[in-house]
Amino acid sequence: MYAFQEMKRIVTAAVLIPLVLLLILKGHFWLLTLAAGVVALAAAWEFMDLADAGGAKMPRVLVLIAIAALFGCAFRNADLIGPALCALGLVLFLVCAFRSPLDRVLRDAASSLFCLVYIGFTLCTLPLIGAQEGGPSLLLLLLCVVWCGDIAALYVGKSIGRRKLAPRLSPNKTWEGTIASVAGSLVITVILIQLAKYLEGRGIDLLAYPGSVWNWLFLAVVLNIAAQLGDLAESALKRGVGVKDSGTLLPGHGGVLDRIDALLLAAPVLWYAQLLKQWF
Amino acid sequence: MYAFQEMKRIVTAAVLIPLVLLLILKGHFWLLTLAAGVVALAAAWEFMDLADAGGAKMPRVLVLIAIAALFGCAFRNADLIGPALCALGLVLFLVCAFRSPLDRVLRDAASSLFCLVYIGFTLCTLPLIGAQEGGPSLLLLLLCVVWCGDIAALYVGKSIGRRKLAPRLSPNKTWEGTIASVAGSLVITVILIQLAKYLEGRGIDLLAYPGSVWNWLFLAVVLNIAAQLGDLAESALKRGVGVKDSGTLLPGHGGVLDRIDALLLAAPVLWYAQLLKQWF
Secondary structure, eight states: OOHHHHHHHHHHHHHHHHHHHHHHHOOOOOHHHHHHHHHHHHHHHHHHHHHHHOOOOOOOOHHHHHHHHHHHHHHHGGGGGHHHHHHHHHHHHHHHHHSSGGGGGGHHHHHHHHHHHIIIHHHHHHHHHHSSTHHHHHHHHHHHHHHHHHHHHHHHHHHHOOSSTTTTTTEEEEEHHHHHHHHHHHHHHHHHHHHHHHHHHTTOOOOOOSSHHHHHHHHEEEEEEEHHHHHHHHHHHHTTTTOOOOSBTTTBOOOOHHHHTHHHHHHHHHHHHHHHHHOO | OHHHHHHHHHHHHHHHHHHHHHHHHHOOOOHHHHHHHHHHHHHHHHHHHHHHHHHHHOOOHHHHHHHHHHHHHHHHHHGGGHHHHHHHHHHHHHHHHHHHGGGGGHHHHHHHHIIIIIIIIHHHHHHHHSSSHHHHHHHHHHHHHHHHHHHHHHHHHHHHOOSOOTTOOOOBBHHHHHHHHHHHHHHHHHHHHHHHHHHHHHTSSSOOOOOOOHHHHHHHHHHHHHHHHHHHHHHHHHHHHOOSOOOSSSTTOOOOOHHHHHHHHHHHHHHHHHHHHOOO
């Protein structure tokens, strides 16, 4: 059974990873926005299942429409996302005020708004990052940092992990795994930078990590920490409602939300880092 | 006792209304931002009391700091409000994930974010409206529409109101009062337009309502409806936790939140209306 689970896990990854890489490196902005939007809708659905298990009951269809609208804003003009988010949050509040039982109005309205920010806004940043100069390289770095950090944490944590990191939120995580995760992120970042140079030397203009290596390594550490915090925070949500997996959509991987929990924090952090770079 | 309450109510209004008018018509942008920020902090505190009564427990100091930060953004560059709001929401989520009891993580994080939007963002729009061309005239219209609508609804509703509007949310409101509220808004709008013309004729360049009267009347109806919905929605929040007044800060008027509940929806609606006007 364990071997079968592992097999399913590997097959799913083997199908999804090349698709994601192709999308990042060669996909148009509209395709990236669409793909991120579809993932967001699936993740939002799972989030609403979680919140329901905790006693909230959101206006599901409206929340999904609101998330789709956020991606519409991301596609048209990123400056619209903030105003649209607040307007949609107030509309959802009014809907809940008139439709939810009174003792659940705040809870339903607040959870709906939270879903818009935690799933909608965060995943909107993916196409926005992709559309920037050097966007595909940034997205590849983001995913590699998250994935390789995850893998390193899993194998090192399982074999030599002893000191618990945050037993209340996620009992299997250890400090050894966490440090291995940071190290794994650094290793893959060096590999990516070397790969970009190698390709450039052969005249292939696919990846670019300009500037100091140290800047990129610093960014990798920041993204890795954000990813691990995102993972822990989603664990807290799940444990709070007594659920183990957020869903069953991805064979062997649990739900969509479980798979992207690290990205939900790391992606906006990368986007904010890019914003800060533009301002200073 | 009733006469004493009524007296307190009138004295409080007689002190506050001239101050607010002076602030709107003559206050600098920074003073307007500061005043709206102070009101927002007081209202947020009352909101957190309400949410606590309903079982959430937010990181109060952090929420207040976050709201102050939103007003800082409004003062420096309004485009920062959206990104700052999302970033602050994610930070509050992380704090709740690590500090709240697990079964309250979602509730506390979502309520904190809701407070940022429902109190922080909405009141940020006041100085932003004030800073626009013709801003003081717009703010005066907004407040007059809300106040006069309120007064008309109160007196007409009390004397001839019979058909209940939304007994579940606010048992004392009637359709007669609601219609009187819209009518009161229209009357004050006409008075304001005439006043602006009269002042202009005397060479006093204080108010301006350019363009068609019908546009302003339409805006007044939209703002009035938003104000009444805002009032009902806050009633829903209060009734959901079994509280009558949101606080006791304003003698004879209940809490700050009770006094500004209509503005919390009408102000952003006016701001969005101005944004739409710019785009089309």
